[in-house]
Amino acid sequence: MIKYLSMVVGLVFLLSACAPNFNKEEEVKTEDAENNTETAIIPNYKISDDYYKVVVPFKASEARGLVVNNLNTRYDMAEFETGLMRVAQNAYDPDTYYFQEGQYLDSSTITKWLYRNGSENDKDKVGLNPGNNEQPIYLAHVLEHNYLIKTDDNSLKLGGISIGLALNSVYNFEEEGQASKQVTIDRADLENEGKKIAAEVVKRLRKIEGLEKVPIIISLFEQKESSSVVPGNFLAYSKVDESSSNVGDWQALNEKYVLFPNSNSDYKDDADAFSYFKQDIEEYFPNFNGVVGRAFYVNNKMHSLSIEIPIQFYGEAEAVGFTQFVAGQVMEHFPPNDQSSVQVSITSVYGPEALIIRDVDDEEPFIHIYQ
Numbered sequence: 161m162i163k164y165l166s167m168v169v170g171l172v173f174l175l176s177a178c179a180p181n182f183n184k185e186e187e188v189k190t191e192d193a194e195n196n197t198e199t200a201i202i203p204n205y206k207i208s209d210d211y212y213k214v215v216v217p218f219k220a221s222e223a224r225g226l227v228v229n230n231l232n233t234r235y236d237m238a239e240f241e242t243g244l245m246r247v248a249q250n251a252y253d254p255d256t257y258y259f260q261e262g263q264y265l266d267s268s269t270i271t272k273w274l275y276r277n278g279s280e281n282d283k284d285k286v287g288l289n290p291g292n293n294e295q296p297i298y299l300a301h302v303l304e305h306n307y308l309i310k311t312d313d314n315s316l317k318l319g320g321i322s323i324g325l326a327l328n329s330v331y332n333f334e335e336e337g338q339a340s341k342q343v344t345i346d347r348a349d350l351e352n353e354g355k356k357i358a359a360e361v362v363k364r365l366r367k368i369e370g371l372e373k374v375p376i377i378i379s380l381f382e383q384k385e386s387s388s389v390v391p392g393n394f395l396a397y398s399k400v401d402e403s404s405s406n407v408g409d410w411q412a413l414n415e416k417y418v419l420f421p422n423s424n425s426d427y428k429d430d431a432d433a434f435s436y437f438k439q440d441i442e443e444y445f446p447n448f449n450g451v452v453g454r455a456f457y458v459n460n461k462m463h464s465l466s467i468e469i470p471i472q473f474y475g476e477a478e479a480v481g482f483t484q485f486v487a488g489q490v491m492e493h494f495p496p497n498d499q500s501s502v503q504v505s506i507t508s509v510y511g512p513e514a515l516i517i518r519d520v521d522d523e524e525p526f527i528h529i530y531q
Contacts (some may be wrong), residue, residue: 172327181530190215190308191466199318202258212245212252212259215308215316222266223304230274230301231326232386239391239417240381244305247397247413248322251377252307257319264321264368270302271363288357296331296345298353300383302361320375320402323361327354329392330385335450342385351395354380358398359407366405376400378407390417390454400465401520430455430462437467437493444485445471461498469506473513480529483514487525496521 200215208219231237275287278295289297302325308317327350333341352454365371379397384390393415398407398409418427420434438451453467471488473479486504494502496518504516517526 179339188310188314192210210254212254214258214259219260219263221304222263223270224261226267226270227301227303231383233384233388233391235388235391236383240324240383243381243394244303244322244324244379247379247394248305248307248377250397251375251399252320257307257309258316260306260308262306264371265302265304273302274299288360296328296343297329298350299325299357300328301326318370318374320369320377323378324381325354325358325361325378326381326383329382350382351380354395355407355410362400362407363405373402375402390419393417414458416457418455418457420455431494437489438491439488441469444462445447445482464500465494465502467504469503469504471506471508471513473508479513483516483527483529487516487527490516490518490525494518496523
């Protein structure tokens, strides 16, 4: 059975099986970082009960665009931003908090924090990376998200912030007269250095007007090398109480992205299922350029699988027939369960052709064929 989607969202794996929540649109008062009062609207539509409503009009971050310059791949950019929202749910309930991009850390501040401490650029000595050139650049980017709560007088105020620290998994050492050398940074060392940086960041946040007494959740993200075709992952997070300037206990996060086809014995059952799926696609349609899957694992269990199938079509009927066949193979090789969702994107040289989504526990897939 084909169900057409009216809108395709990029954050599809954050959707839950719950029905969308439609409520009456609310108009509220809010204050910006400079204490200016403005009128804002809480939308009447929320994607799911596990996702945050975004206050409108949308306020762009003061550091907007830096993530593109500082992270290695588009995969890391997407995961760092959406994953930071996912981590925030450990501190801020999506039913009572509203999302807003960061309003307190501007581009200049973040750029200065990324310098090597005491380097030629770091005249104010605020750089958070090691001053010794023989040590790696650990910190690649700092991302801020704000979470608002509603008060008794129907206003919105800052209820907490989330800070993500993107860390380098590899570093390119350059020595005079020699070729650049890429070195993998030990995971334990990286996490240890990240925690030290986090402690300093929290102390600095407390000195910013408006952030003196708000809860903070701060997390560490390990980005992949520039050649990677899968994103990095979050390593750990810590909650900082509104009355504290010290980072307390860290909670480890067991998350990982895996590329399929893959012979990794840690995920043999999933790898075999993907291989059989790929084999059936190849038998049906020989004019393919490869079937690739990216699986996201949480605590060693698949949480979501995104599959890309590039095909050369020669007619609309061919596209429809192939899409129906693929949908059937999705349900056969990745049957409904209460843990993972599957998304298949079928494309051609002309762009997107079809989208298939089998959400958690869905007995039938959602299918959209682009016109």
